[in-house]
Amino acid sequence: MQIKPDPTFHATATLAMQAPVENYGFTVMLSPDGSQSDGIAVVDLNNESPTYGQIVHQVIVPNKGDEFHHFGWNACSSSLSPLSGHAFLERRYLIVPGIRSSRIYIIDVKDPLQAKIHKTIEPEELFAKTGYSRPHTIHCGPEGIYVSTLGGGGEDGTDGPPGIFIMDCETFEIIGQYEMDRGVQDKHYDFWWNLPQDYMVSSEWGLPPQYENGVVPEDLLSNKYGHSIHFWDLRKRRNIQTIDLGEHHQMALEIRPAHDPKKSYGFCGVVVDTTNLQGAIFTWWRDDDGVWQAKKTITIDPHPADPDDLPELLKGFSAVPPLVTDIDLSLDDRFLYVACWGIGEMHQYDVTDPMNPVLTGKVALGGIVSDTKHPNGKDFAYGPQMVEISRDGSRVYWTNSLYSTWDDQFYPDDEGGQMVMARVGANGGLELDKDFYIDFPKGYRSHQIRLEGGDCSTDSFCYPSV
Amino acid sequence: MIDTGSVTALWWAVVLSGVYHGINPGMGWPLAVSSALMAGKRRSLISALSLLAAGHLLAMMAILLPFSLMTALVQRENELRISAGCLVVLMGLYLLINRKHPRFLARVHPARLALWSFLAAMAHGAGLMLVPIYLGICGPDSLDGGHQAAQALMMGNIATAVSVAVVHTIAMTVAGGVVATIIYLWLGLKFLSSTWFNLDIVWALSLVMVGVFGIYGALAGH
Numbered sequence: 001m002q003i004k005p006d007p008t009f010h011a012t013a014t015l016a017m018q019a020p021v022e023n024y025g026f027t028v029m030l031s032p033d034g035s036q037s038d039g040i041a042v043v044d045l046n047n048e049s050p051t052y053g054q055i056v057h058q059v060i061v062p063n064k065g066d067e068f069h070h071f072g073w074n075a076c077s078s079s080l081s082p083l084s085g086h087a088f089l090e091r092r093y094l095i096v097p098g099i100r101s102s103r104i105y106i107i108d109v110k111d112p113l114q115a116k117i118h119k120t121i122e123p124e125e126l127f128a129k130t131g132y133s134r135p136h137t138i139h140c141g142p143e144g145i146y147v148s149t150l151g152g153g154g155e156d157g158t159d160g161p162p163g164i165f166i167m168d169c170e171t172f173e174i175i176g177q178y179e180m181d182r183g184v185q186d187k188h189y190d191f192w193w194n195l196p197q198d199y200m201v202s203s204e205w206g207l208p209p210q211y212e213n214g215v216v217p218e219d220l221l222s223n224k225y226g227h228s229i230h231f232w233d234l235r236k237r238r239n240i241q242t243i244d245l246g247e248h249h250q251m252a253l254e255i256r257p258a259h260d261p262k263k264s265y266g267f268c269g270v271v272v273d274t275t276n277l278q279g280a281i282f283t284w285w286r287d288d289d290g291v292w293q294a295k296k297t298i299t300i301d302p303h304p305a306d307p308d309d310l311p312e313l314l315k316g317f318s319a320v321p322p323l324v325t326d327i328d329l330s331l332d333d334r335f336l337y338v339a340c341w342g343i344g345e346m347h348q349y350d351v352t353d354p355m356n357p358v359l360t361g362k363v364a365l366g367g368i369v370s371d372t373k374h375p376n377g378k379d380f381a382y383g384p385q386m387v388e389i390s391r392d393g394s395r396v397y398w399t400n401s402l403y404s405t406w407d408d409q410f411y412p413d414d415e416g417g418q419m420v421m422a423r424v425g426a427n428g429g430l431e432l433d434k435d436f437y438i439d440f441p442k443g444y445r446s447h448q449i450r451l452e453g454g455d456c457s458t459d460s461f462c463y464p465s466v
Numbered sequence: 467m468i469d470t471g472s473v474t475a476l477w478w479a480v481v482l483s484g485v486y487h488g489i490n491p492g493m494g495w496p497l498a499v500s501s502a503l504m505a506g507k508r509r510s511l512i513s514a515l516s517l518l519a520a521g522h523l524l525a526m527m528a529i530l531l532p533f534s535l536m537t538a539l540v541q542r543e544n545e546l547r548i549s550a551g552c553l554v555v556l557m558g559l560y561l562l563i564n565r566k567h568p569r570f571l572a573r574v575h576p577a578r579l580a581l582w583s584f585l586a587a588m589a590h591g592a593g594l595m596l597v598p599i600y601l602g603i604c605g606p607d608s609l610d611g612g613h614q615a616a617q618a619l620m621m622g623n624i625a626t627a628v629s630v631a632v633v634h635t636i637a638m639t640v641a642g643g644v645v646a647t648i649i650y651l652w653l654g655l656k657f658l659s660s661t662w663f664n665l666d667i668v669w670a671l672s673l674v675m676v677g678v679f680g681i682y683g684a685l686a687g688h
Contacts, residue, residue: 003664011655080659082496083582084572088664142572170566196504196576235573262504463655464503 002088008453013259028447032404034065066098072138097135157208183239200232214405262464277302279324361430401445417446484637495642521583526631529593538620551680558673598680
């Protein structure tokens, strides 16, 4: 039993930034063809350790074909919420869903070097208790662990809309569906919230037939992927407003609210604008009348390219789209990092004024056409994708795979998994660390990264930064 | 005849239980800090504490008033004191065995502080903790319905119940208010997590202890 709150729980984002830095990272190991079992790699991030920058332990699961993608903690700083009374939970377990198998593993990482599977929830249990499939994003909040799903019921996941379900944060029992009234929401991807202000925001990718076997070009060009964001009354579990970003803004993915709960704004990344191949970031906010608004505040242009250098999918466009596939916001709400997976760039924007972001740093690495090498001279497969920022905001880690079948369409000649790190200047700026480069074991790709003690896309804070 | 010394001691128990509830983060002072910080105004600390106090007071009344009515109805005061004591012990044992936090508390809107405070006090048996003390204060004389007019007796016991609830709530609000103010004005939120101790077991044992005390008092004729 815990006598005091877990030392990795912080009342405010500022306190989390001042806390001791991360010693370990946890990164998805994905076998794209299902020939090996997926796993979680434990990476040594203590720069004084002799094994710094190496994979020091692997938790390989017994099944094959799970397709790990996103994952998260059983408990975070939201446990200090004065309402929920869960201050004595431990940040100890990673909830790791397989988006192809719908199986969920609970991995005990109390001792990262001895990390092991604590519990497995079989797909049948998820289907029976929620009617959802393909679990994805994890956040710990009021009443337990919230998990978003990318599919509804039935074989192909189109029997009913996907949504969010809740799990008990101690027993990991699945409790049931979250939604009381989902309104027009019929697709799902990411979600996050502001706990004291009691709202949630969710986004849309597409239904399972639109992504499991690769991107469907006809659906994309006819704007059939998700292009709306939904605002929810968090505790009443009702969709209170839906904003259509415009049907050509295809695939509204990551939702990043400001970490300071006093602020009522955040960001959402849009993969591609089908009218001009631009990538985009929308800023969403609540206006003085309490109505939610959204405005496009960043656009990233495609790069012209010779069709001979492009994969089949893009030849007709003679250009490579930026493909904004992940974004992440530093804990001080100052820098927004934007992964441009197609052109092979990581951008850093100063979003101190969320309505007027300013580009302050950029790193080129990989890319469909540019294929920029790492400063250490080695290749980087695909482009910068899942990005995670250290709590203190000084180090930015990222990996390279988007999603097994999509990697193969956009990068038919690439293979492999890499994790790299860039250092942030005192007033912005971004520079790759020449010595930090992890090549994943043969046959594995990499995806989401979680940092020991929390990072910039896990913890929800219940008290304003002062 | 009950002596004034033990009545004084019982009133002190009312005050101390208030202080105890007040400094327990589970009874709401972190909510006062968070609403003052969210609003960015010192004044909000006071209004939040008042709402929390109102909810707590209501929860105390909701438990004590039925008992004060019962004092006029039962023939033998000891039966009431013993069964009340058993009830409090049972609540303590229940909280000892069922260590899961009441999930519904997390579903209350963060701005509805009085409702939250009422529900938190009810769920944790905060009001029950006062019952044996209250019955002790009412004393054997007033509980022995045979000698006095039932109505006068009941009115007296209701007045005592209200006094016990009010004194307890004032002590609770002052104690919680002092902690919240110190954290809000001087120490900062870093101390929120360092001063938050897990009182679950201590709390449950307190209920058992108060219940046993009530039963003992009844049997010993105090």
